[in-house]
Amino acid sequence: MDRFAAVERELRKAAPHRLLDVVSAALRERFHVESVALRLADYGVTTLQMVSEVPIAEPVHVHDSPQGRAFGAQEPFVEKRTTPGPVTAHLPVTVRGDRLGVLTVTLPESGCSQADLVDMQQICEALGHEFLVAERDTDLYLLARRATRLTLAAEMQWQLLPGRSVSRPEFRLGAHLEPAYAIFGDNFDWSVSAHHLTLTVTNGMGKGMEAALLTNLVVNSLRNARRAGLDLPGQASLADQAVYAQYRGALHAAVLLLRFDLATGEVEAVDAGSPRMWRLRGRTVDPVHFEAQLPLGMFEETEYVAQRLRVEPGDRLLIGSDGVYDSASGAGELYGQRALARSLSAHRFLPSEQVPLAVLRDLRDHRGSAPLDDDALVVCLDWFGRQASGGDASE
Numbered sequence: 001m002d003r004f005a006a007v008e009r010e011l012r013k014a015a016p017h018r019l020l021d022v023v024s025a026a027l028r029e030r031f032h033v034e035s036v037a038l039r040l041a042d043y044g045v046t047t048l049q050m051v052s053e054v055p056i057a058e059p060v061h062v063h064d065s066p067q068g069r070a071f072g073a074q075e076p077f078v079e080k081r082t083t084p085g086p087v088t089a090h091l092p093v094t095v096r097g098d099r100l101g102v103l104t105v106t107l108p109e110s111g112c113s114q115a116d117l118v119d120m121q122q123i124c125e126a127l128g129h130e131f132l133v134a135e136r137d138t139d140l141y142l143l144a145r146r147a148t149r150l151t152l153a154a155e156m157q158w159q160l161l162p163g164r165s166v167s168r169p170e171f172r173l174g175a176h177l178e179p180a181y182a183i184f185g186d187n188f189d190w191s192v193s194a195h196h197l198t199l200t201v202t203n204g205m206g207k208g209m210e211a212a213l214l215t216n217l218v219v220n221s222l223r224n225a226r227r228a229g230l231d232l233p234g235q236a237s238l239a240d241q242a243v244y245a246q247y248r249g250a251l252h253a254a255v256l257l258l259r260f261d262l263a264t265g266e267v268e269a270v271d272a273g274s275p276r277m278w279r280l281r282g283r284t285v286d287p288v289h290f291e292a293q294l295p296l297g298m299f300e301e302t303e304y305v306a307q308r309l310r311v312e313p314g315d316r317l318l319i320g321s322d323g324v325y326d327s328a329s330g331a332g333e334l335y336g337q338r339a340l341a342r343s344l345s346a347h348r349f350l351p352s353e354q355v356p357l358a359v360l361r362d363l364r365d366h367r368g369s370a371p372l373d374d375d376a377l378v379v380c381l382d383w384f385g386r387q388a389s390g391g392d393a394s395e
Contacts, residue, residue: 097167174353243297
């Protein structure tokens with residue numbers, strides 16, 4: 001434990017671009033590793049990209065590589081050997097449920113016990129936490145995540161996001177946006193306190209930079225209102241006023257706001273536009289209908305009212321933007337009519353952080369050769385509820 005604490009201290013002291021050097025030195029000293037490589041998931045979560053100041057290795061695919069197996073399962077994966085020699089192990093790098101990438105180590109033939117893997121995984125967790133701090137001061141890790149150039153609108157939207165997934169004892173949540181490198185108006189946001197999860201899904205009107213600027217205004221207005229202590233209708237009203245003051249009704253944003261009580265599963269909801277929600281309970285998928293209210297910024301001083309529902313342990317909620325449920329097949333059938341419910345049911349055994357990508361893959365199959373003509377956003381939340389013997393909720 002003292003040696004692990006020493007690694008944490010060295011990571012905290014290291015220059016932002018030297019984090020991998022610190023981890024490599026620690027692994028060589030303690031486990032006699034022969035090589036260390038770090039790969040981060042790209043924005044589309046299709047490849048794992050090497051972290052390096054110069055391109056020294058090709059990316060590997062998430063779905064058909066040893067590194068991808070560790071990333072997907074969120075467990076260390078040791079490659080099988082057919083001949084004597086060094087051992088290669090892949091370890092997931094994850095922070096509070098947000099899957100960042102994979103650390104690959106090559107060790108001597110006799111140096112990869114289960115206890116060693118557990119200890120190395122602890123170091124990976126410390127490394128992941130330091131990424132979040134280091135990204136304020138270096139572009140190294142952000143550059144590693146892109147398989148191709150982002151549009152400016154997409155750059156703004158990805159920088160606005162809290163992450164791609166988050167895990168707490170009461171819930172697990174995952175989300176994804178497509179087209180990952182050219183997204184413009186769709187966005188999601190969350191905040192977790194000791195007692196509540198607040199989740200918002202936004203669909204900004206317009207295309208390109210126009211939509212990205214609008215969504216940035218909406219998300220930051222909602223955050224400002226939430227941090228000022230306003231209730232859910234108050235958050236919607238403040239953001240509505242901010243958008244109307246800027247655009248005078250010429251542009252508006254569709255938003256679904258949800259506030260979950262972590263102890264009881266009671267949910268407040270304000271439906272101000274197009275994002276829609278489905279619930280998987282047992283084997284049954286049902287749309288969750290709310291009273292529709294006006295999008296943010298359409299008219300001056302719109303008043304919003306919260307509705308209530310309750311989620312139960314075992315429930316899975318899926319939220320999709322209109323670019324998902326209104327997307328049509330070649331025969332004209334909208335994805336939200338039947339196909340979305342089939343997809344949600346078919347992927348019920350996947351963890352929540354993998355469901356959005358699976359649903360979006362099914363959406364591409366539904367559309368056939370036709371490219372997406374709008375942003376597509378999917379958020380998936382698994383609700384477990386708070387157990388009587390659960391850990392510290394303020395963690």
